[in-house]
Amino acid sequence: MEKLIIEHMLNSPGVILDPEKGKYEFSGESRPENARNFYMPVLEWLEKFAADFSKQDPSNRTIPREFQFNFEYFNSTSAKYILDIFKILSNVHSQGINIQVKWLYEADDEDMLEVGMEMSRMSKLPFEYVKIEV
């Protein structure tokens, strides 16, 4: 599957979805002018990623795939699309595919930790919380 790389901008996050390197990352700020336009290609990529497992060798399912979320800030409009990302990943996870989600937050940013816990609860997808010392 083709990788999807989006360079981070002042108001939109960096995205790396690269199956070949086994690297899946979101980082930075998310308050794009049009959140729908920004996140649609990402959601479409993930839908295809999810669907592709049915065509692959079953052994592929057990390979751990780590998705790292390292948001500095995201606005409420972005939050909807970020939840959509987790809903797709949750669906993939519930099919027995080895998805691991790491939610990074700065040590003094309790709000970001709390938002992560809410996202995990709402999408029914377990997260691992990684505290970054600042």
Place this chain on the structure above:
Amino acid sequence: MDFEGSISFKTIERLLNKLRSTPEFQGLRKPAKKRLYGIFVESVDNIYKYTARISTDNLSKIKNPMISVKKLENAFLITAGNMVPNDDIGELRFKLDRVNQLDNEALKTLYEDVINQESGSDDKGAGLGLITMALRADKEINYSFTSLDKDYSFFEIQITINE
């Protein structure tokens, strides 16, 4: 800091830079800094969304949007204002009164309801953004509507964040 004038997407970037460069902002501890930043972004986003919806071509009175951040003794006061159609007042009042009455647990439940309803569609304003602001604010959100003419009013909200 104070700003009055029309808000385009480019203006948002300028306003955020202005906020970040103030000594009061730089002197804040990280959690308060992020809360102030987040509420500021949501406020400006709301103004921007509303401005995009209102055509000012045939208006008798035009009042520019405004946003200000004021340092109080142990807190910050964010005031944001913009024109809204009078037809929207009922719904805005309802949404504001609702978030003001709820405690944090109830706000989280409402957040979940709204984010799932609106998932995949863009917010028209004062939905999820307002709940997010209420979750981060340290006092209830004050608001007022001042009538401009038969079709429009000036809508102002005030949010307090502790230092």
